Amino acid sequence: MGRAKFAMLIVLGALVAPMTAATHSEVKIPAGQYRPFFKSRDAVPVLIEAFWLDAGPISRGQFREFVRTHPAWRISQVKPLFAESTYLADWRSDLDPGAASLDDPVTYVSWFAARAYCATQGKRLPTVAQWERTGGADASTSASARGVGQGQRRSPTPFQFAMGRPAADLAGGDLPVFGRIWEWNADFNSAVVVDDSEGAQTPSSLFCGGGVRSINGADYAAFLRYSLRSSLKANYALRSLGFRCSRSAR
Amino acid sequence: MKHRRVIVVVSLAMVAVGLALTLAFTWRLRTLTSPPLQRGVVLQEATLDGASLFELQSVWTTDDERTVQLRDLGGHFQVLALMFTECSGTCPMLVKELQLLQQRMPDDVADRTRFLLVSIDAEHDTPAVLRQYRDRMRLDRKRWTLLRGNAENVRELAAVLGFNYDTSELEGFVHSNLVTLLDPHGAIVHQRSGAGGDLDVLTTIIEAKTAAGRR
Numbered sequence: 001m002g003r004a005k006f007a008m009l010i011v012l013g014a015l016v017a018p019m020t021a022a023t024h025s026e027v028k029i030p031a032g033q034y035r036p037f038f039k040s041r042d043a044v045p046v047l048i049e050a051f052w053l054d055a056g057p058i059s060r061g062q063f064r065e066f067v068r069t070h071p072a073w074r075i076s077q078v079k080p081l082f083a084e085s086t087y088l089a090d091w092r093s094d095l096d097p098g099a100a101s102l103d104d105p106v107t108y109v110s111w112f113a114a115r116a117y118c119a120t121q122g123k124r125l126p127t128v129a130q131w132e133r134t135g136g137a138d139a140s141t142s143a144s145a146r147g148v149g150q151g152q153r154r155s156p157t158p159f160q161f162a163m164g165r166p167a168a169d170l171a172g173g174d175l176p177v178f179g180r181i182w183e184w185n186a187d188f189n190s191a192v193v194v195d196d197s198e199g200a201q202t203p204s205s206l207f208c209g210g211g212v213r214s215i216n217g218a219d220y221a222a223f224l225r226y227s228l229r230s231s232l233k234a235n236y237a238l239r240s241l242g243f244r245c246s247r248s249a250r
Numbered sequence: 251m252k253h254r255r256v257i258v259v260v261s262l263a264m265v266a267v268g269l270a271l272t273l274a275f276t277w278r279l280r281t282l283t284s285p286p287l288q289r290g291v292v293l294q295e296a297t298l299d300g301a302s303l304f305e306l307q308s309v310w311t312t313d314d315e316r317t318v319q320l321r322d323l324g325g326h327f328q329v330l331a332l333m334f335t336e337c338s339g340t341c342p343m344l345v346k347e348l349q350l351l352q353q354r355m356p357d358d359v360a361d362r363t364r365f366l367l368v369s370i371d372a373e374h375d376t377p378a379v380l381r382q383y384r385d386r387m388r389l390d391r392k393r394w395t396l397l398r399g400n401a402e403n404v405r406e407l408a409a410v411l412g413f414n415y416d417t418s419e420l421e422g423f424v425h426s427n428l429v430t431l432l433d434p435h436g437a438i439v440h441q442r443s444g445a446g447g448d449l450d451v452l453t454t455i456i457e458a459k460t461a462a463g464r465r
Contacts, residue, residue: 038416081301081410111409189409190416192424208339208425234409235301 024062024121025055027174028249032167034133037222038192048133053126054244056177058117061102063109066117068095073113080235082112087237105181105242111234114184118245125186126246128229135166135178136222162224176244182228184243191229303410304436308403310368313380313396320407320436323395326364327456328432332404332413332425334371335383340427345387348429351449352393359456362434365394370408370415370423372401412441433459 029052033045067074074094078087089108092098097106109117111125118124126134163178192207232241304321311317329348333341348365355363367389369375375383380396383389389396399407408415415425431440431452440455 079301079305081303081305187405189405189412189414192414192416192426208337208341208421208423208427230414233412234406 024058024245026052027055027176029053029130029134029170029176030173032133032169034129034136034167036129037132037136037219037226046129048129050249051126051130051246052249053130053134053176053246054123055174057105057181057183057242057244058114059103060097060100060106063106063117064095064097064102066120070116070120073116078113082235083110084235084237087113089237089239107181107239107242108237109184109242110237111184111188111232113237114243115186117243121245121247123245123247125184125243127187128185128190130246131183131185132222132225133167134170134176135163162221181240181242182225182238184241185229188229188232189234191226193223193227193230301438302436303407303432303438306406306410308399308406310397310399310403311377313377313384313398315377318397323364323366324436325434326362327434327459328364328366328436329452330366330368330411330430330432331428332368332370332408332411332415334369334423335375335379336371336422339421342387344427344429345389347449349387349389351452354450355453356457359453359460360393362460363393363456365389367394367396368404368407369396369398370404370425372398372404411438431455 029048029050031048031050033047035045071077075088075091076094086108087110088097088106090098090100091108114125163180163182165178166175304319304324306320309317309319329351331344331348333344345367352360352363352365369380375398377398380398384391384394384396407413411428411430413426413428415423418424427444429442429449429452430438433439439459440452442449442451
């Protein structure tokens with residue numbers, strides 16, 4: 001092919017590449033039920049409508065593109081209310097994510113930053129309900145237990161244990177990738193975890209209305225997730241906490 | 251002779267070292283045995299130091315139908331609590347606690363302090379319902395602001411404060427008990443979680459901040 005055409009292709013590719021960095025592969029999660037972790041005696045399973053979920057967490061490369069075009073979210077400009085001092089702590093500067101791979105999940109991002117990113121995509125953070133419906137299966141009933149994504153049975157890393165496993169009814173379809181980091185939810189502070197260990201402040205003191213809650217004691221992984229959620233504040237930027245986005249399927 | 255002198259010097263040295271160690275140890279012991287945190291008191295967390303709630307863009311409605319942003323409440327210390335009017339648990343107690351605190355405040359502190367209640371029940375707590383609540387709880391119009399906002403703004407404000415809440419079939423909501431003190435610029439200067447702790451510390455903090463501001 002002529003040199004001119006070749007050059008044009010290169011230019012086109014260079015123009016398209018940043019756009020593809022920003023596109024996100026998604027997985028459609030069909031409507032389904034899930035049992036809230038905190039269930040009162042008469043709780044019925046909750047129905048979650050179908051929705052699209054990013055297949056994996058937002059990457060460092062994707063987030064760099066975001067702060068390039070939205071300077072208010074750069075390290076040097078972000079306000080303390082919206083992100084604590086560890087915001088993007090592993091980055092070298094405003095636009096330099098450092099040596100680690102750009103495909104790795106971005107972490108040290110606050111809830112505000114995550115929300116802002118999803119808003120630029122016309123999306124939102126997944127709710128706790130959506131997240132738990134997708135990846136809240138316990139070990140015995142998950143899609144992976146049914147032999148999907150088979151392969152050697154390795155014991156999970158602590159994160160993989162806690163992060164969640166795809167729900168059983170997702171078997172046979174595309175599965176989202178879990179298990180590398182904790183991830184923000186739109187309503188992370190709906191996790192009201194009552195500490196009923198001996199000697200702790202009584203539930204009636206710390207929380208209003210906490211007495212009726214009982215937890216599913218068999219699901220320790222879920223307890224870990226809810227515990228983390230309940231201890232977060234919106235401006236926290238933590239080493240193992242990132243995010244992905246979701247949107248309605250309508 | 252020389253031998254004895256050596257012994258004396260070494261003994262003195264050992265005594266000196268022993269004294270130094272004892273002093274260091276008791277100093278450390280002091281911090282270890284300082285009085286435990288009072289039940290219900292939570293220390294202010296450094297991550298929000300200096301960050302002002304007034305940066306939030308959310309719009310709220312008062313119980314007399316005015317629309318405000320949080321920055322419109324600047325100029326006074328604000329004692330802030332999230333609640334809902336149908337709460338039959340600790341919210342009424344909390345409001346009573348705040349009223350008692352207000353009564354106990356010296357006049358000059360009370361003059362620069364306001365109380366702010368924000369409802370987490372976007373659906374049920376309309377301005378009219380909040381007005382009835384104000385009458386029922388006898389919250390004077392000059393010092394108490396009652397706000398309601400949409401669900402997303404409530405979620406955001408709660409997330410900033412570290413206030414957790416969820417719907418509950420039996421109780422309406424299950425939620426943290428949290429009192430937050432904002433300075434006149436909207437910065438969080440103190441928070442107390444739990445019920446039944448000492449709120450007079452807020453008066454002390456307001457006095458201290460005011461004095462510091464004057465220097």
